[in-house]
Amino acid sequence: MAPSELSRRGLLRLSALLGGSAALAACGGPSISESGGAAQSDIDWSGVQPASQITWWSNHPGTSIEMEKEYIRRFQEQNPGITVNLVTAGKNYDEVAQRFQAAAGTDNTPDLVGASDVWWFRYMINGQIIPLDGLAQHLQIDIADYNPIFYEDYAFDGRHWALPYARSTPLFYYNRGVWQQAGLPDRAPETWDEFERWAPALAQVVGGSPLGLGTGTSWAAWWFCNFMWGRGGAYSQEWTLTLDGQETLDAGEYVRALVHDKQFAAPSQGGDDGYVADFSAGVTACTMASTGSLRGILEQAQFEVGTGFLPKGPAGPGCPTGGTGVAIASSKTPEQQLAAGMFLKFLTEPEQTAHFSAGTGYMPVRTSAVDSPDMQAVFAETPQARTAVDQLATTRVQDWVRTFVPSGDQYLTTAIQKIVLQNEGAASAFAAAATEITTSYEQNVARYI
Amino acid sequence: MATATSPPDTPVRRAGSHRAPRSRPRARRRGALRNWLLFAVLAGPNIALLVVFTYRPLLQSFYLSTLQWNLGSPTAIPVGLANYADFFADPGTPRMLAITVVFTLATVGGGMVLGLALAVVLNRKLRFRGAARTIVVAPYVLSGVAVGLLWLFVFDPNFGVLSAVLRVVGFGSPDWYTDPGWALAMVIIVYLWKNVGYVALIYLAGLQAVPRDLLEAASLDGATPFRTFVSVVLPLLGPTTFFLSITTLLTSLQSFDIIRAMTDGGPLEGTTTMMYSIYLEGFAGGRAGYSSRSPRSCSWCSS
Numbered sequence: 001m002a003p004s005e006l007s008r009r010g011l012l013r014l015s016a017l018l019g020g021s022a023a024l025a026a027c028g029g030p031s032i033s034e035s036g037g038a039a040q041s042d043i044d045w046s047g048v049q050p051a052s053q054i055t056w057w058s059n060h061p062g063t064s065i066e067m068e069k070e071y072i073r074r075f076q077e078q079n080p081g082i083t084v085n086l087v088t089a090g091k092n093y094d095e096v097a098q099r100f101q102a103a104a105g106t107d108n109t110p111d112l113v114g115a116s117d118v119w120w121f122r123y124m125i126n127g128q129i130i131p132l133d134g135l136a137q138h139l140q141i142d143i144a145d146y147n148p149i150f151y152e153d154y155a156f157d158g159r160h161w162a163l164p165y166a167r168s169t170p171l172f173y174y175n176r177g178v179w180q181q182a183g184l185p186d187r188a189p190e191t192w193d194e195f196e197r198w199a200p201a202l203a204q205v206v207g208g209s210p211l212g213l214g215t216g217t218s219w220a221a222w223w224f225c226n227f228m229w230g231r232g233g234a235y236s237q238e239w240t241l242t243l244d245g246q247e248t249l250d251a252g253e254y255v256r257a258l259v260h261d262k263q264f265a266a267p268s269q270g271g272d273d274g275y276v277a278d279f280s281a282g283v284t285a286c287t288m289a290s291t292g293s294l295r296g297i298l299e300q301a302q303f304e305v306g307t308g309f310l311p312k313g314p315a316g317p318g319c320p321t322g323g324t325g326v327a328i329a330s331s332k333t334p335e336q337q338l339a340a341g342m343f344l345k346f347l348t349e350p351e352q353t354a355h356f357s358a359g360t361g362y363m364p365v366r367t368s369a370v371d372s373p374d375m376q377a378v379f380a381e382t383p384q385a386r387t388a389v390d391q392l393a394t395t396r397v398q399d400w401v402r403t404f405v406p407s408g409d410q411y412l413t414t415a416i417q418k419i420v421l422q423n424e425g426a427a428s429a430f431a432a433a434a435t436e437i438t439t440s441y442e443q444n445v446a447r448y449i
Numbered sequence: 450m451a452t453a454t455s456p457p458d459t460p461v462r463r464a465g466s467h468r469a470p471r472s473r474p475r476a477r478r479r480g481a482l483r484n485w486l487l488f489a490v491l492a493g494p495n496i497a498l499l500v501v502f503t504y505r506p507l508l509q510s511f512y513l514s515t516l517q518w519n520l521g522s523p524t525a526i527p528v529g530l531a532n533y534a535d536f537f538a539d540p541g542t543p544r545m546l547a548i549t550v551v552f553t554l555a556t557v558g559g560g561m562v563l564g565l566a567l568a569v570v571l572n573r574k575l576r577f578r579g580a581a582r583t584i585v586v587a588p589y590v591l592s593g594v595a596v597g598l599l600w601l602f603v604f605d606p607n608f609g610v611l612s613a614v615l616r617v618v619g620f621g622s623p624d625w626y627t628d629p630g631w632a633l634a635m636v637i638i639v640y641l642w643k644n645v646g647y648v649a650l651i652y653l654a655g656l657q658a659v660p661r662d663l664l665e666a667a668s669l670d671g672a673t674p675f676r677t678f679v680s681v682v683l684p685l686l687g688p689t690t691f692f693l694s695i696t697t698l699l700t701s702l703q704s705f706d707i708i709r710a711m712t713d714g715g716p717l718e719g720t721t722t723m724m725y726s727i728y729l730e731g732f733a734g735g736r737a738g739y740s741s742r743s744p745r746s747c748s749w750c751s752s
Binding site: 030031032033094098100101102104105122123125126127128215216217267268269270271272274277278281283406407410414417418421422432439440443444447448 | 516517518519520521522523524525526527535540601605606607608622624625626627628711713715716717718729730732733734735736739
């Protein structure tokens with residue numbers, strides 16, 4: 001065969017060329033560096049003019065899409081030069097965050113993004129969001145009016161990285177009809193000891209374990225804070241793991257005994273939200289669920305629903321914060337960030353936060369909103385909604401390893417599932433989680449902070 | 450590569466054999482150029498698609514697997530093969546591989562057996578055969594997420610249809626959502642329900658291609674229907690079985706949507722297959738470098 005014709009060798013050369021091109025193209029991706037994503041330093045906002053278009057990625061917490069559209073309409077009415085595009089970026093906080101992370105480095109990032117309790121820190125160490133302190137000062141946002149517990153949730157290294165939006169805490173929900181049949185006072189138990197005293201009577205009424213527990217991801221490790229903090233334990237003290245601390249182990253053993261030995265509590269047999277469905281259907285007498293579930297439970301339940309503080313442990317009360325805030329992307333121009341800041345300020349103003357809280361059950365994030373006529377009307381109509389606001393005094397920011405370490409929540413959830421579903425001892429379940437969390441911290445957090 | 454090289458080979462040889470005697474360099478060059486152009490036009494788009502959507506991601510994924518990189522971060526550090534070492538040293542890896550093997554064997558093996566059985570039934574002269582064939586194939590074209598969400602209601606131990614049926618016949622519902630073994634069984638059942646129609650469809654085509662004279666000859670020789678099926682039909686379905694075993698194996702290894710919708714890999718990571726662990730590590734955990742080693746490890750394990 002003549003050498004100039006399309007020979008096998010020619011084809012091989014062509015393949016090598018194409019393969020080489022692919023290999024070169026494949027070397028795109030992150031740059032090689034020991035440091036993490038650099039956070040944008042505060043800039044001088046005084047000469048910046050807001051952009052005319054911004055995009056907001058939301059999962060519309062509490063089926064709030066129509067409310068969010070309404071806030072955009074109100075904002076655009078006040079600021080005719082700025083258009084806000086609302087994008088449904090997932091069905092929950094995790095999906096929004098995963099999409100935001102996957103979009104990093106592309107042109108397809110939003111100006112505003114949902115930043116939930118377990119995700120904002122990762123955005124920050126990746127350099128994907130900006131600190132808001134300077135922008136808040138420039139826009140004269142009344143920081144002091146935000147509920148400090150929610151506002152401080154987004155603090156790290158002396159700066160704040162998001163503003164609270166759809167914030168929640170767990171509540172104790174109980175079936176008032178069952179309570180009445182069991183001859184109990186119409187209130188949640190004040191302590192777990194008291195619950196144990198009440199549990200046999202409740203079990204008799206419902207014909208099974210009275211307390212339903214959800215064991216899904218993003219949930220089990222949240223309510224467990226109540227048992228753990230109530231006994232003086234913690235997942236960690238800042239970055240130092242305390243999963244082997246006696247108080248933490250005691251809490252794990254207490255929950256294990258509550259489920260397997262005493263049978264006063266049982267994991268829901270349904271899917272992730274099965275504990276809510278079980279309670280709403282009257283299968284269980286009580287459960288711990290988010291304030292964000294309040295509307296749904298009140299609509300579904302065919303009985304009178306009572307709410308109360310989470311019961312105290314021997315060391316006192318324990319209630320974690322949760323839910324989501326909103327952050328501003330660092331990859332955008334100062335003009336876009338300024339417009340985003342203006343919308344974020346508007347979104348969390350008392351009028352909007354009261355309206356949002358009334359419509360979804362999430363907490364009002366501004367203290368002045370609590371006394372607003374909107375919220376007072378809500379409390380008058382749905383007294384259960386007041387419980388979460390009152391409980392805020394005993395609510396605290398979560399332990400770092402659950403919220404800041406990638407997959408930390410997943411590892412802790414698996415440990416709690418082992419305890420609740422498989423009757424495994426707390427010591428071995430938490431030891432396995434500690435190993436995984438340590439690896440994740442060393443590989444994915446330590447070098448960035 | 451066979452499909453890419455064979456079409457231009459034939460015209461090249463033919464052209465060469467015609468032009469060799471003339472041995473005019475310019476004409477030969479022009480002919481060769483024409484061949485290359487023809488090759489580029491015919492094979493180029495395919496090769497470009499393969500490079501962009503298969504080989505480039507493959508190589509990039511290998512490159513990423515040598516990094517310690519948080520998804521979303523603009524920077525990473527090279528760690529060589531440490532991610533692979535971590536993967537094989539992880540105490541959870543053997544269990545995850547075992548779950549993947551069980552899921553794959555059950556879905557591929559179960560799908561082939563059930564699909565063949567359905568195809569045999571649908572190949573008979575039945576009333577409403579057309580409707581039955583449509584019903585069997587229909588789930589295959591549905592979205593996996595929609596199928597998963599629908600079956601969640603069916604399996605719910607408290608409120609589901611299945612538990613109601615089981616109660617009628619005196620059984621309690623298994624712990625589909627809280628027992629790792631039952632959860633794996635649940636996603637396998639739903640996967641089979643969704644995909645068995647595809648296997649049945651291909652086998653049905655194979656069965657209809659079996660020559661009638663062979664079946665008649667076997668009948669004349671006194672072979673029972675079972676004997677005819679085992680000794681005549683099954684061997685003739687060999688190429689179909691081979692094709693199906695490859696395609697269903699690939700689909701099973703890539704299975705994601707049903708697990709995502711039904712169990713999210715739980716409980717207790719009991720439905721976390723190799724493919725699902727890539728998602729959990731890469732997107733839920735943000736450990737993009739570590740998760741990139743899984744597809745490579747999967748290739749090594751399967752080869």
